[in-house]
Amino acid sequence: MKAEPAAQARLLDLQELDAQLERLDHRLRSLPEIAEAAQLKERVDAIDAELITAQTKASDVERHQRKAESDVDQVRSRADRDTKRLESGQITNAKELQNLQSEIASLGRRQAELEETVLEVMEQAEELNARAARLTEERETAVAKFTEVTARRDTAAAEIQWDRTRLTQDRERVSADIPADLLALYDKLRAQYDGVAAAPLRYGRCNGCKLALSTVELNEIRAAAADEIVRCEDCRRILVRTEESGLHAPVAE
Ligand SMILES: [Zn+2]
16 A cells, blocks of 8 residues: 555544544543432432332321321210210119229220320321431432532533544544545554554654564665555554654664
8 A cells, every 4th residue: 555655644643633532532431420420310319219218107107197196086085975974973873883984994094095106106207207308308419419510521521522523623634634545444453453553663663562673674664665554563553654763774684
């Protein structure tokens, strides 16, 4: 393959732009705000799950409370009815009187027990509602932080995207200076060799694999025409000759 030395030199500009584009893509993928937002999202989801549990429990406890309160009412009205009958003086039978008194006493004990239950249940409901309120507050804080972090993430991403657009335009301009067959080879090698397809030959060393070329290789390159596309024997990348290639110094064989 052949290409004008100027076109070959443009490969190095293209390679630099591609490296910059890759760095931008890496930065975009690894923005700290991405991980931070994901963590906050997890936190909000966890709070939501806890909230549902607390709210379900609170509604169970409230139902329990209403049942206990209605039980208290029933027991109280029955005791009131019994007390009225007792106080009416209509019951004269001693056995019946005794039964009534003992029922009133037993209803009194039952009422006290039920009232105790109502108090306990009210306390539980209060705790659960306080917990739900605390979780709601935590959720609001986490959501506000999430909104703030995603806004920061989007701003940073937009800046990177802006740089990317600019570099892509530069890339198009540089590509236009390179013949299609050389550009195709460059793209193929870039995919094959970890994003680096072209490297300068600097002081007898391939800048792609960093290995020094042998005397034989250097002499071959010296003998090659300037428009000949030269490849590194070791890494197979395109070697671009520059002022600093070290080809002019005499090399003993
Ligand atoms: Zn190499």
